[in-house]
Amino acid sequence: MKNLIYLLLVIAMMVVAAVVHAQPNKMPRIGFLSASPEIDPAFLDGLRQLGYVDKRTILIEHRSANGKLDRLPELAHDLVNSKVDLIVTQGTPAAQAAKKATSTIPVVMATTGDVIRTGLVASLAAPGGNITGLSFLAPDIATKRLELFKEALPKIASIAMLINPDISTEMIGFKILKDDAPKFSVNVRMFELRNLEGLDEALTAARREHFQAAILPPNSSYIPERQYIVSIAAKHRTPLMYGWRDFPEAGGLMSFGVSLSDLFRRAATYVDKILKGTRPADLPIEQPIKFELIINLNTAKQLDLTISPNLLARADKVIR
DSSP: OHHHHHHHHHHHHHHHHHHHHHSOOOSOEEEEEESSSSOOHHHHHHHHHTTOOBTTTBEEEEEEOTTOGGGHHHHHHHHHHTTOSEEEEESHHHHHHHHHHOSSSOEEEEEOSOTTTTTSOSOSSOOOTTEEEBOOOOTTHHHHHHHHHHHHSTTOOEEEEEEOTTSHHHHHHHHHHHHHGGGGTOEEEEEEOSSGGGHHHHHHHHHHTTOOEEEOOOOGGGGGGHHHHHHHHHHTTOOEEESSTHHHHTTOSEEEEOOHHHHHHHHHHHHHHHHTTOOGGGSOOBOOOOOEEEEEHHHHHHTTOOOOHHHHHHOSEEEO
């Protein structure tokens, strides 16, 4: 009898083991598609606050193009083929690559520009399809950036726009500023910047043609290289306006834009809702309501610039 019971227990354990082995892994797999080599800590922190920890309750598969935007479509297809449950994208090119790669896997855009003009979604309120998330391009933000730059440097008459023509949102922003520039008595012209290796050459060309300052559109893939970008601007003694606070904090002159950390934390809430069953089509696209003006007064002094006390008083942060 004891031998029979022992045998039955062994068989039962083998059956249970076989069933467990046969069951698919229930841990959600999240693809993260970006041009940057790192995932923003704010996104991981946002997930953690909602109970999602990489390799414990979820698996995150990061595919980075490392600044080479032409690799994004291939990486997007790789995530689709690996059958992730959801894809999070950083930057408009990554979102466009994900949209082309899948019409069924949910896609959460963490940081994206003009989602309507780029054709990513049909409507902010009702995005439809499998894509939702956040857009950092609020109405008139590009114009407001130019207005603040002109207020900081009232004597400038010409501004170089450092544009990657392969990025649709940067071209959209340039066209907006081209139309609005006469309101601020400045001439705006595009200088191509397809990759950061061309930054020195672009600023050299701008200075040779007597452009007194430059604007670098918000591109999150540039953030890891912010020290290099700031150093090249300093080399040319060119005042630069940026879209993210990371740049003046690294020694750049000034920035105006949304908080990337806020966007990534909000993206985590979209992931949570979708994993719990909400359809992306039912989640409206969010746009920012808070913007940050950051001014590095030390850099202004190095460039022999005087920033008005009024503008300094309105800044969210002044680095002294």
